[in-house]
Structure formats: structure tokens, C-alpha cells
Amino acid sequence: GAGVSQSPSNKVTEKGKDVELRCDPISGHTALYWYRQRLGQGLEFLIYFQGNSAPDKSGLPSDRFSAERTGESVSTLTIQRTQQEDSAVYLCASSLDAGGRDEQFFGPGTRLTVL
Amino acid sequence: GDSVTQMEGPVTLSEEAFLTINCTYTATGYPSLFWYVQYPGEGLQLLLKATKADDKGSNKGFEATYRKETTSFHLEKGSVQVSDSAVYFCALLNQAGTALIFGKGTTLSVSS
Numbered sequence: 124g125a126g127v128s129q130s131p132s133n134k135v136t137e138k139g140k141d142v143e144l145r146c147d148p149i150s151g152h153t154a155l156y157w158y159r160q161r162l163g164q165g166l167e168f169l170i171y172f173q174g175n176s177a178p179d180k181s182g183l184p185s186d187r188f189s190a191e192r193t194g195e196s197v198s199t200l201t202i203q204r205t206q207q208e209d210s211a212v213y214l215c216a217s218s219l220d221a222g223g224r225d226e227q228f229f230g231p232g233t234r235l236t237v238l
Numbered sequence: 239g240d241s242v243t244q245m246e247g248p249v250t251l252s253e254e255a256f257l258t259i260n261c262t263y264t265a266t267g268y269p270s271l272f273w274y275v276q277y278p279g280e281g282l283q284l285l286l287k288a289t290k291a292d293d294k295g296s297n298k299g300f301e302a303t304y305r306k307e308t309t310s311f312h313l314e315k316g317s318v319q320v321s322d323s324a325v326y327f328c329a330l331l332n333q334a335g336t337a338l339i340f341g342k343g344t345t346l347s348v349s350s
Contacts, residue, residue: 126281156337165242165327166282168337179336214282227338229282 125149127230129215135236136205144200144233148217155198156218156227157190158182161211169213172198205237240265244328244341251318253350259313261302261328261341269330271295271304271311272338276325285313285326318348 128147136142148155157169168182172192183189187205192198202209212234216227245260263271273285273295286295288304288311295302300315311328328341 158338158340163342165340165342166329166338168332168339171336179334182337216282226284226287231281 127215127217127228129213129230129233131233132231133234133236135238137238138207139204141201141203142205142235144202144213144235146198146200146215146217146230148196148198148215149228151195152217152219152228153195154218154220154225154227155192156216157198157200158214158216159211160214160232161208166214169200202235205235207237210235210237240269240330240332240339242328242330242339242341244326244344247325247343247345248347249344250347250349253320253348254317255348257313257315257318257322257346259326259328259344259346261311261313263309263311263328263330265309265330265339266333268306269333271302272329272331273300273302273311273313274327274329274340276327276343278324282327318346320348320350322346323348 130145155172158166160166171179175192187203190200212232214232215230218227219225241264270289272287275285276282286297288295291306293304302313325343327343329338
């Protein structure tokens with residue numbers, strides 16, 4: 124596709140359940156980023172991929188959060204045993220290369236609601 | 239750690255008014271600075287950027303100048319339009335180049 128796509132667009136889950144969020148970056152983009160935006164807050168960085176390795180995971184808030192990427196393609200963010208404070212919009216971005224030399228293009232986000 | 243502070247909103251203006259949205263940052267060294275915009279119902283998109291001190295980023299009539307003395311990157315537009323109504327985010331790139339650090343966003347509402 125022409126842009127970054129994310130699925131699902133909305134996800135409602137019960138506290139304690141696991142969820143998987145998917146990101147399809149722009150074809151050819153080697154760098155991929157996950158951010159989240161909680162209500163009334165700015166975007167918080169979660170994790171950065173270069174290819175299928177993640178040299179910066181410093182933003183993952185707890186060990187309940189994990190992410191993987193297949194080659195230079197799809198990435199999945201998994202949240203285990205969801206908590207109400209995990210409710211947020213999760214945004215994925217990709218860029219042609221890393222190091223800030225290239226613009227990050229953002230997807231539309233997945234709105235996660237934990238009841 | 240790195241951080242970005244931008245003025246709280248909402249900012250409400252009449253069409254053709256002058257706009258300033260203040261943004262200051264705290265960071266190691268001299269990071270690249272960005273303004274992102276999110277129009278209603280749309281995804282986040284880059285508005286403008288500046289990569290070194292005294293650089294001026296500009297796009298769609300918006301401008302921001304990288305001021306290292308005041309660690310600021312204020313967004314300005316001389317004459318706003320209704321179509322500029324959106325949420326504006328100031329951001330910096332961390333020193334490792336692996337993450338954008340965002341402010342909380344400022345909502346701009348322009349009426350005709």
C-alpha cells in the first residue's frame with residue numbers, strides 16, 4: 124500500500140487478556156517504530172526496529188510488552204495480561220532509513236480500550 | 239532525559255489571525271527538531287523540521303526557527319485559515335537517532 128497500515132483500528136479487551144497489534148510499514152522502509160498516546164499525553168516512544176532487530180527497546184513500559192518484526196516487513200506488538208492503564212492509541216511509524224535522516228511516516232493507529 | 243514542553247491548548251483564533259505555538263526542549267547536544275500535525279480524522283504527518291541551530295523550517299505558510307540559545311522551536315503562521323484547525327506536536331530526535339520525543343500537543347481551532 125501507499126502508507127503505513129495498522130490493524131485492528133479499534134480493539135476492546137478485558138483486563139488480563141493478551142492482545143496483538145499489527146503494523147505494515149511502507150515497502151522498502153528498513154526502520155520501524157512503535158509509539159503510544161494515552162489520553163491527554165503526547166506520544167511515548169516504545170521500541171525501534173532496524174530490519175528485524177530491535178536495538179532500542181528502552182520505551183517498553185514493562186515485561187508485559189513485547190514486539191517482533193519479520194524481516195523488513197510486518198511488526199507485531201503484543202501486550203500480555205492487559206491492564207486498564209494500557210488503554211491508549213498505539214501508533215506505528217516507518218522510515219526509509221534510521222538515524223533520523225529520513226522522515227517517519229505514521230500509521231492511523233490502533234485504539235486499545237481495556238475494560 | 240530528553241523532553242519537550244509546548245504550550246497548553248486549546249488555542250482558539252479567528253481566520254487571518256497570527257499564530258504562535260511555543261515549544262522548548264531539554265536534550266543532550268543539538269537534536270533535530272520537528273513539528274507534526276494531526277488533522278481531524280487523519281494520521282500524524284510531518285509539517286516541518288530543522289536539523290541545526292538557526293535553521294528555519296517552513297511549509298504551508300508555517301515557520302519555526304531552531305534557537306539553541308533559548309532551546310526553543312516556536313511555530314508561527316502569519317494568517318491562519320479554518321483548514322489549519324488541527325493538533326500540533328513539537329518533537330525532537332533523540333541523540334541515538336532511534337526515537338522521536340514528543341510534547342503533549344496543542345489543539346488549534348480556527349473559526350471564520
